[in-house]
Amino acid sequence: MGCSSSVPDRASGRSGGLNPENSAADSKNLRVKLVLLGDSGVGKSCIVLRFVRGQFDPTSKVTVGASFLSQTIALQDSTTVKFEIWDTAGQERYAALAPLYYRGAAVAVIVYDITSSDSFAKAQYWVKELQKHGSPDIILALVGNKADLQEKRKVSVQDGTEYAEKNGMFFIETSAKTADNINELFEEIAKRLPRPTSS
Amino acid sequence: MAERSIMLHILEPRRDAYGFALRPQHTHRYREYTNIYKEEEEERCYKWKNFLDQVATSFQACPLEEANTNTLQAETSKHKEEVRSRRSSTGDDSTGSDSEPVDTSDSSPTKLLESPIETQKRVVQTWCQIRPSLNAIEIMMSSRVEKKIMKDEKTINGGDHLPPPEEAESLDGTLANSEEDEACISGSLNRSTSATGAESRMGECMSNSVNPSKRDGDVAEGVSHDQLFTWKEELECLVRGGLPKDLRGEVWQAFVGVKTRRIEKYYQDLLDQETNCSADNENNIPSGVPIKLKKQIEKDIPRTFPGHPALDENGRDSLRRLLLAYALHNPSVGYCQAMNFFAGLLLLLMPEENAFWTLVGIIDDYFDGYYTEEMIESQVDQLVFEELMRERFPKLVKHLDYLGVQVAWFSGPWFLSIFVNMLPWESVLRVWDVLLFEGNRVMLFRTALALMELYGPALVTTKDAGDAITLLQSLAGSTFDSSQLVLTACMGFLTVTEVRLVELREKLRPSVLAVIEERTKKGRVWKDSKGLASKLYSFKHDPGSPVEMKKTAAGADAGPCTPNLDDFLSGLAGDSETESLPDLQEQVVWLKVELCRLLEEKRSAVLRAEELETALMEMVTQDNRRLLSARVEQLEIEVAELKKTLAEKKEQEVAMLQLLMRVEQEQRVTEEARINAEQDVAAQKYAVHMLQDKYEKAMASLAEMEKRVVMAESMLEATLQYESGQVKATSSPRARNQGSGQENQRKIGLLPFALGWRDRNKGKSTEESSE
Numbered sequence: 013m014g015c016s017s018s019v020p021d022r023a024s025g026r027s028g029g030l031n032p033e034n035s036a037a038d039s040k041n042l043r044v045k046l047v048l049l050g051d052s053g054v055g056k057s058c059i060v061l062r063f064v065r066g067q068f069d070p071t072s073k074v075t076v077g078a079s080f081l082s083q084t085i086a087l088q089d090s091t092t093v094k095f096e097i098w099d100t101a102g103q104e105r106y107a108a109l110a111p112l113y114y115r116g117a118a119v120a121v122i123v124y125d126i127t128s129s130d131s132f133a134k135a136q137y138w139v140k141e142l143q144k145h146g147s148p149d150i151i152l153a154l155v156g157n158k159a160d161l162q163e164k165r166k167v168s169v170q171d172g173t174e175y176a177e178k179n180g181m182f183f184i185e186t187s188a189k190t191a192d193n194i195n196e197l198f199e200e201i202a203k204r205l206p207r208p209t210s211s
Numbered sequence: 212m213a214e215r216s217i218m219l220h221i222l223e224p225r226r227d228a229y230g231f232a233l234r235p236q237h238t239h240r241y242r243e244y245t246n247i248y249k250e251e252e253e254e255r256c257y258k259w260k261n262f263l264d265q266v267a268t269s270f271q272a273c274p275l276e277e278a279n280t281n282t283l284q285a286e287t288s289k290h291k292e293e294v295r296s297r298r299s300s301t302g303d304d305s306t307g308s309d310s311e312p313v314d315t316s317d318s319s320p321t322k323l324l325e326s327p328i329e330t331q332k333r334v335v336q337t338w339c340q341i342r343p344s345l346n347a348i349e350i351m352m353s354s355r356v357e358k359k360i361m362k363d364e365k366t367i368n369g370g371d372h373l374p375p376p377e378e379a380e381s382l383d384g385t386l387a388n389s390e391e392d393e394a395c396i397s398g399s400l401n402r403s404t405s406a407t408g409a410e411s412r413m414g415e416c417m418s419n420s421v422n423p424s425k426r427d428g429d430v431a432e433g434v435s436h437d438q439l440f441t442w443k444e445e446l447e448c449l450v451r452g453g454l455p456k457d458l459r460g461e462v463w464q465a466f467v468g469v470k471t472r473r474i475e476k477y478y479q480d481l482l483d484q485e486t487n488c489s490a491d492n493e494n495n496i497p498s499g500v501p502i503k504l505k506k507q508i509e510k511d512i513p514r515t516f517p518g519h520p521a522l523d524e525n526g527r528d529s530l531r532r533l534l535l536a537y538a539l540h541n542p543s544v545g546y547c548q549a550m551n552f553f554a555g556l557l558l559l560l561m562p563e564e565n566a567f568w569t570l571v572g573i574i575d576d577y578f579d580g581y582y583t584e585e586m587i588e589s590q591v592d593q594l595v596f597e598e599l600m601r602e603r604f605p606k607l608v609k610h611l612d613y614l615g616v617q618v619a620w621f622s623g624p625w626f627l628s629i630f631v632n633m634l635p636w637e638s639v640l641r642v643w644d645v646l647l648f649e650g651n652r653v654m655l656f657r658t659a660l661a662l663m664e665l666y667g668p669a670l671v672t673t674k675d676a677g678d679a680i681t682l683l684q685s686l687a688g689s690t691f692d693s694s695q696l697v698l699t700a701c702m703g704f705l706t707v708t709e710v711r712l713v714e715l716r717e718k719l720r721p722s723v724l725a726v727i728e729e730r731t732k733k734g735r736v737w738k739d740s741k742g743l744a745s746k747l748y749s750f751k752h753d754p755g756s757p758v759e760m761k762k763t764a765a766g767a768d769a770g771p772c773t774p775n776l777d778d779f780l781s782g783l784a785g786d787s788e789t790e791s792l793p794d795l796q797e798q799v800v801w802l803k804v805e806l807c808r809l810l811e812e813k814r815s816a817v818l819r820a821e822e823l824e825t826a827l828m829e830m831v832t833q834d835n836r837r838l839l840s841a842r843v844e845q846l847e848i849e850v851a852e853l854k855k856t857l858a859e860k861k862e863q864e865v866a867m868l869q870l871l872m873r874v875e876q877e878q879r880v881t882e883e884a885r886i887n888a889e890q891d892v893a894a895q896k897y898a899v900h901m902l903q904d905k906y907e908k909a910m911a912s913l914a915e916m917e918k919r920v921v922m923a924e925s926m927l928e929a930t931l932q933y934e935s936g937q938v939k940a941t942s943s944p945r946a947r948n949q950g951s952g953q954e955n956q957r958k959i960g961l962l963p964f965a966l967g968w969r970d971r972n973k974g975k976s977t978e979e980s981s982e
Contacts, residue, residue: 040843043675052548053510071517073632076549077624080684082677096677098620103507103548108586108727112619116825 039207042093046201047114049138050123051131052102055157058188059123060099063198068189075101078113085198093202111145119151119201124172126156126185127164132171139179151204152181155197160187228456229559229636230520237635237689244691248637251694256455262445266347338478338564340470341461348446349465355650356468359576450648451701453641453693460560466647467572469565478564481536500538504546508534515551521559529563530554536567541575547582550574552631577651581627585727587720592626593619594719595712596656603660603704607667613828614676621683625662626655638693645697651709654700660707661700662687722817725810728803 048056057075061067064083078101084094098113100106114120120142124135135154142150154176156167169185176183182200186193225233228248233241341349454462464470488499500508512527512534522530533554538545553573557566574581580588597618601608611618629646630639646654663670666686673679690696 043677045676052507053514069517071513073517074511074514074548074551076552076628076632078620079624080620080677080680082681094677096680101548104503105547105582105584105586108590108730109623112617112623116615 040091042205044093044119044205045096045117046119046121047098047100047117048121048123049100049110050102051134054123054125054131055188056123057099059157059186059194060097062188062191062194075099077101085202087202095198114142114146117150120146121153121155123155123157125158126167127158127161129166132167151201153201154181154183156185157188159185159192160190227636231516231636232518240689240691252456255452258449259455259458262449263344267344339562341464345461345465349470352466353468353471356471450644451697454644463647464561464565464569467569469568472568472572478536478567481539482532485535485539500535504538508546511548511551515555529558533563533567537570540571544574544582549627550582587723589627590723591716591720593623595715596622596659598715599656599660599707604663604667607663607671610671614679615825615828616676616679621680622659625659633687635691638690638696641693641697653707653709653712656707657700657704660704661696664699664703721810722814725807725814728807729811
């Protein structure tokens with residue numbers, strides 16, 4: 013089959029390279045399902061693209077349904093963490109499909125736009141939703157994106173921090189545009205992952 | 212124009228023939244397929260021309276169509292002029308046809324087909340009839356729409372309106388429908404006396420070909436269908452082979468039955484209403500598009516095919532109007548992400564109002580219940596697809612289960628986007644060709660199954676969920692062989708028919724409803740605004756609940772007072788009965804809740820079972836991981852070894868350093884010693900020098916002394932000689948003798964002393980020189 017010649021090679025080559033490290037059986041190499049939730053247009057896809065490909069496209073496409081990307085990072089204590097990231101559609105009605113993606117997720121990153129109070133309210137909705145329907149030991153991260161737009165800020169750092177603290181979440185402000193805190197976000201999440209006791 | 216497009220390609224190699232962005236990793240593959248696409252396009256242009264000629268010939272005798280029975284040539288020349296003038300004014304030509312090589316040669320058969328449509332593409336905000344040569348197809352397809360409208364009128368107060376008419380027809384087997392069908396066709400077609408045979412044949416065939424997969428069901432109602440299949444099969448074949456680029460927009464309209472759906476001025480009225488509403492009331496007034504949806508549309512317009520040359524300022528305005536008008540037209544859907552892509556795609560192929568009616572056909576009819584607030588039908592279809600997957604690819608599904616991959620993870624986005632952005636454009640359009648022709652979602656399932664057929668073998672080799680999804684995404688994104696995809700889809704899954712899908716949907720819908728019921732019951736976090744409406748809407752789709760159906764109609768009327776097409780046509784029938792049913796409705800609602808509760812329990816049990824299953828899978832996965840962990844261990848050992856060597860090296864280095872330091876110290880010590888020695892030498896040399904000085908002085912004094920000694924000796928000898936001379940001269944006189952004797956004695960006493968001193972002095976000088 014001609015179509016699949018080049019791409020599968022790349023893909024399988026990559027997966028082949030990752031696999032030895034990817035045996036989530038030991039405490040050194042973790043595999044984590046992560047889901048991004050949040051209002052439409054807050055930059056979920058941009059955060060993922062920045063983290064996985066190091067790119068930023070100001071005119072990115074609307075996400076329909078959900079899209080998937082994965083990325084492996086190495087921590088200082090020589091553990092590796094492979095993030096399997098589900099980037100979901102932001103429009104309210106797509107929330108109907110969200111359980112499909114957050115079910116079984118170890119981490120949920122809830123994103124809002126610091127220049128929009130609506131999106132912060134929506135983030136709070138998601139927190140409640142996950143507390144109700146997500147896995148009980150899910151790690152929640154609250155992310156205020158577009159931190160580069162300081163002059164348009166509507167949600168203060170304090171509001172974000174307080175809400176996150178109240179709900180036992182990890183909080184960070186990022187900018188997918190300037191790449192600020194993007195890697196830190198995922199590294200911080202990686203540090204918080206429960207380490208399986210090595211067999 | 213060809214030049215322009217070539218320029219466009221040179222300047223923007225990252226866009227395909229349709230002006231859509233190509234992913235960088237696909238540029239090469241796309242280039243490989245460009246020639247294949249060209250060849251295919253030429254071939255299908257030729258075939259379609261023949262086909263349409265044939266149809267046109269049979270149409271010429273038809274009085275109804277006489278006004279339009281110009282030859283293709285006439286049309287072409289007429290349109291060409293318009294093309295030129297319009298092109299210069301709007302200049303948003305990027306939709307592919309430009310790059311067609313056939314465009315440049317007049318002798319090519321496709322020439323005739325291409326030019327007219329260009330005209331229509333460039334008309335902004337006007338309604339355009341499709342070219343007469345496609346009327347046959349349009350009329351035939353319209354019969355489907357008319358049937359549906361009639362059916363809706365008849366059954367407005369009862370029944371499930373979901374299944375498209377033809378399958379309802381075959382399900383119900385109502386003669387009435389097929390009679391209507393015939394009536395429609397004969398009404399529009401069979402007015403001529405001469406060519407009746409051919410036309411009715413055509414019409415009847417088409418009414419069947421609407422859903423080719425259900426031939427069996429249709430055969431029953433047909434009278435002389437056996438001999439009529441030729442026409443239908445020809446068209447079906449042509450559609451599966453793809454539509455010529457430049458006919459696509461119009462043929463799609465024909466398939467969707469735009470002409471029949473259209474209500475004069477309706478679109479303009481919607482736009483006027485919208486502008487009035489937003490001018491009069493800033494706030495969320497029932498007659499306008501809800502502010503929330505407006506905001507969403509605004510957000511999404513720049514994110515629809517970003518950078519596409521045709522979506523400039525005008526293109527975006529067009530897109531905005533279209534989406535707002537649709538939101539007004541069907542408030543139960545309003546606006547849902549994904550529709551922006553559909554509307555954008557349609558606008559690239561046809562004028563704005565045509566695009567609106569095509570969108571109406573797709574969303575209201577083919578994808579009814581898909582993009583509504585609860586997205587029920589979409590969720591149902593996911594379950595249906597999973598069921599089909601389990602049936603067709605048990606091994607693959609088992610592997611996916613083992614990896615913990617849910618089929619809906621990837622099929623959901625595929626279905627909701629109708630493959631837009633999921634497959635290469637050529638493939639997307641080919642799938643849409645068939646889908647719009649068939650007028651239902653069968654092609655959606657068949658395409659997804661075909662993708663699984665093509666890529667299942669690769670998926671089975673993956674070792675974790677992430678890799679499986681990544682692989683599938685990238686494989687689907689590189690499905691450039693659109694013919695292979697469409698043919699696999701259409702030929703490989705003939706048993707996947709609308710009847711089958713309807714059955715499965717009925718079977719699986721309750722579980723979806725149960726989950727939704729649970730959600731709406733528990734979480735009214737933000738859904739206050741829509742609560743009742745959505746619940747009612749969800750009941751609308753429940754099988755066998757005629758009462759709900761009515762209430763939904765009532766809800767639609769009572770709610771945002773916008774004209775809904777269906778209500779428009781069927782309004783009176785529906786309205787008359789809506790008032791008298793509140794009690795019954797309540798009861799049914801209550802019963803529904805009960806049913807949902809039960810279903811919920813069942814669902815949770817199923818979920819628990821699933822959880823256990825996944826836990827089991829997880830344990831199995833551990834096995835696989837052991838192998839991998841072995842390798843990790845090995846690698847770790849290697850790392851440890853390397854670390855050890857590194858440490859050793861470091862130690863050595865330290866030792867070397869110490870050694871070096873010691874050597875240096877020694878060197879320093881030696882140096883000091885050397886300096887000391889040199890100083891000693893200098894001191895000694897000085898001492899020697901001093902001694903030599905002394906020695907020389909001593910020697911000098913010695914030499915003086917010797918001189919003196921010599922002098923003294925010579926004096927002594929002289930004295931002795933004198934004395935001896937004196938003695939000889941005075942030897943007689945004794946006195947003198949005596950006296951002189953005494954003096955002699957004394958002088959002799961002095962002599963030995965002087966001699967002894969001389970000897971001693973000599974010894975001393977020898978001693979000195981020896982030093």
